[in-house]
Amino acid sequence: MNDDTIINVRNLNLWYGETQALRNISMPIAHQKVTSLIGPSGCGKSTLIRCFNRMNDLVSGCRIEGSLTFHGRDIYGSGADAVDIRMQIGMVFQKPNPFPKTIYENIAYGPRIHGIRDRAELDRIVESSLKKAALWEEVKTRLHDSALGLSGGQQQRLCIARTLAVNPEIILMDEPCSALDPIATAKIEDLIDELKKDYCVVIVTHSMSQAARVSDFTAFMYLGDLIEFGETRQIFENPKKELTENYITGRFG
Ligand SMILES: Nc1ncnc2c1ncn2[C@@H]1O[C@H](COP(=O)(O)OP(=O)(O)OP(=O)(O)O)[C@@H](O)[C@H]1O
Secondary structure (H helix, E strand, O other): OOOOEEEEEEEEEEEOOOOEEEEEEEEEEEEEEEEEEEOOOOOHHHHHHHHHHOOHHHHHOOOEEEEEEEEEEOOOOOOOOOOHHHHHHHEOOOOOOOOOOOOHHHHHHHHOOOOOOOOHHHHHHHHHHHHHHOOOHHHHOOOEEHHHOOOHHHHHHHHHHHHHHHHEEEEEEOOOOOOHHHHHHHHHHHHHHHHHOOOOEEEOOOOHHHHHHHHHEEEEOOOOOOOOEEEHHHHHHHOOOOHHHHHHOOOOO
8 A cells, every 4th residue: 555545445355145246355546546447247347446435335235345445444434424435436337327407407416415505606616527527618508408418428528527526536437438439438538637637536447458548557357356456557568467468468358
């Protein structure tokens, strides 16, 4: 664990009913860096990223052992509040999922729930969140139109803006580009690069080239095990484990 570790995972095990999906995972997640989780389908990437903001709480029969800390405090501790944690550790999903409301209301929704009522303050949050998500210029004249009229890539940036509006420290992205075309994907990748100046980003991706392009650290998982974790360049250019090498050279998965 380094000084810039924001989440620390130690000996994490997770079961869905009788089936173990994560085995003894330990890794640090660094602030103001991008960490990618890669590995073949079913290896546990989504399961792991969902542990970071307690999304697995919503899955019945899911049991977790081990330690997961955020700024040194146990995410699963008795004093930890899942709603608070999900505000500080936001999540963007595979398929853009804007609310069927206006662009403005999508962004203002979270801050309103947290008690912000002042219109000027909400306007400021909407504008700054859309700017941070590189969407403002495209939507500033149509803030009161339905979010469902945006393109898929714009909807995904809106979902990122919605996450930013409640001022998180960490943004989890579970295959955020898998429903997008290459141009929209490139915009999200540029945005990730911008976001890491202020936030910690953790991304699940099936695209090894995306992991290599956007991330500082990469974790390679296989059948619920963390096989190798390290700086992205080392993982892709000089993997220590044969399994990692086989995966990144396309020999399986
Ligand atoms: N809600 C659930 N209930 C039971 N088993 C689950 C549940 N979610 C995932 N699993 C199982 O846990 C294992 C890991 O799944 P997970 O979705 O985390 O993998 P993944 O690496 O993200 O896969 P993919 O790349 O296909 O999305 C799989 O065997 C999966 O079937």
